Amino acid sequence: MRLRKKGIALLAAMAVATTLIGGCGSSSGENGEVVVYNWGEYIDPDVISMFEEETGIRVIYDEYETNEIMYPKIEAGASNYDVVCPSDYMIQKMIDNDLLQPLNFDNIPNAKANIGAQYWEMSKQFDPEVSYSVPYCWGTVGILYNKTMVSEPVDSWSVLWDEQYQDNILMQDSVRDAFMVALKLNDFSANSLNEAELTTAKESLITQKPLVQAYVVDQVRDKMIGGEAALGVIYSGEAIYTQRENPDLEYVIPREGTNVWIDSWVITKEAANVSNAEKFIDFMCREDIALMNFEYITYSTPNEAARALIEDEAVRNSPIAFPDLTEYENLETFQYLGEEGDALYNNLWKEVKSV
Numbered sequence: 001m002r003l004r005k006k007g008i009a010l011l012a013a014m015a016v017a018t019t020l021i022g023g024c025g026s027s028s029g030e031n032g033e034v035v036v037y038n039w040g041e042y043i044d045p046d047v048i049s050m051f052e053e054e055t056g057i058r059v060i061y062d063e064y065e066t067n068e069i070m071y072p073k074i075e076a077g078a079s080n081y082d083v084v085c086p087s088d089y090m091i092q093k094m095i096d097n098d099l100l101q102p103l104n105f106d107n108i109p110n111a112k113a114n115i116g117a118q119y120w121e122m123s124k125q126f127d128p129e130v131s132y133s134v135p136y137c138w139g140t141v142g143i144l145y146n147k148t149m150v151s152e153p154v155d156s157w158s159v160l161w162d163e164q165y166q167d168n169i170l171m172q173d174s175v176r177d178a179f180m181v182a183l184k185l186n187d188f189s190a191n192s193l194n195e196a197e198l199t200t201a202k203e204s205l206i207t208q209k210p211l212v213q214a215y216v217v218d219q220v221r222d223k224m225i226g227g228e229a230a231l232g233v234i235y236s237g238e239a240i241y242t243q244r245e246n247p248d249l250e251y252v253i254p255r256e257g258t259n260v261w262i263d264s265w266v267i268t269k270e271a272a273n274v275s276n277a278e279k280f281i282d283f284m285c286r287e288d289i290a291l292m293n294f295e296y297i298t299y300s301t302p303n304e305a306a307r308a309l310i311e312d313e314a315v316r317n318s319p320i321a322f323p324d325l326t327e328y329e330n331l332e333t334f335q336y337l338g339e340e341g342d343a344l345y346n347n348l349w350k351e352v353k354s355v
Helices: 008-022 045-055 067-076 088-096 109-114 117-123 157-161 175-185 195-211 219-225 236-245 274-284 287-297 338-354
Strands: 033-039 058-064 134-146 169-172 212-216 231-235 249-252 260-267
Touching: 033 067, 033 274, 045 058, 045 274, 045 287, 058 067, 067 088, 088 260, 109 274, 109 287, 117 134, 117 260, 134 157, 134 175, 134 219, 134 236, 134 274, 157 175, 157 195, 157 231, 169 175, 169 195, 169 219, 175 195, 175 231, 175 338, 195 212, 195 338, 212 219, 219 231, 219 236, 231 236, 236 249, 260 274, 274 287
Parallel strands: 033 058, 169 212, 169 231
Antiparallel strands: 134 231, 134 249, 134 260
């Protein structure tokens, strides 16, 4: 979900991860290490090196592609991860299933000092007391379109059902994201558990399917940059990167509303290196470090002190990177829907994909 650039950047990240896992490093704290589990290419490799050099704590770093891949590993407790970076609804699920431990914010002073108040408020939707998570990156889901291939202004999810763009539409290969688009199109909540509403959304996705070129994840970025599609559902952080590569691309938040997501740092219930985990999260919240990560991954930072350090005014005030959410209606953060809710969505998604 949060993959960034491929090619050289990915190879470099893999090389860094291998070095970190195999290296010896200095010892400090519990085991002299911290075991981190994060999205692919979701941190500047230089940041990890700086943390090791400054603290003497060795970082053992592992990556995942989706929340759904990450969760069973944490639930099984087989890999002994200390720090993880799940998304909002998955954090709620992990709290409900007693997989996380409350944070001692006295040991993470940069979090309270630098993270903006609105992001703590948003976090209450999945972490009601904001006691388990620290915001790391956030963003919206919207439509990326090529101005040379789409003539009329784009302001609605309905354009993804326009037959003139048959085989030029890219949809996210994600049950929650795909259903969010269809639910919002029909003026329903992105967290609906109403079977009639979900059936309507399913039928909308089935109707749309002949128009869809492909259901993709990070490939939407590369296809849109290369002019291989006219429209695609994309995360705002990816949109920032694609516009740098292809100025013909525009990003919009549809008028029917969308998902606003937050990925946050958490410490697992079974963490063996709690003190080192706290040091790692606090380091990630330092303004210069948060700026480095923002410039590397291009996903919006909730770190207001870091945002103030962005030299390019156009980036610092970008309506894509830092939209004024009060200008939009029907914005929602995904909620954990329970096992029955997950099963309902997954079964309906299978029906869509099997047609």
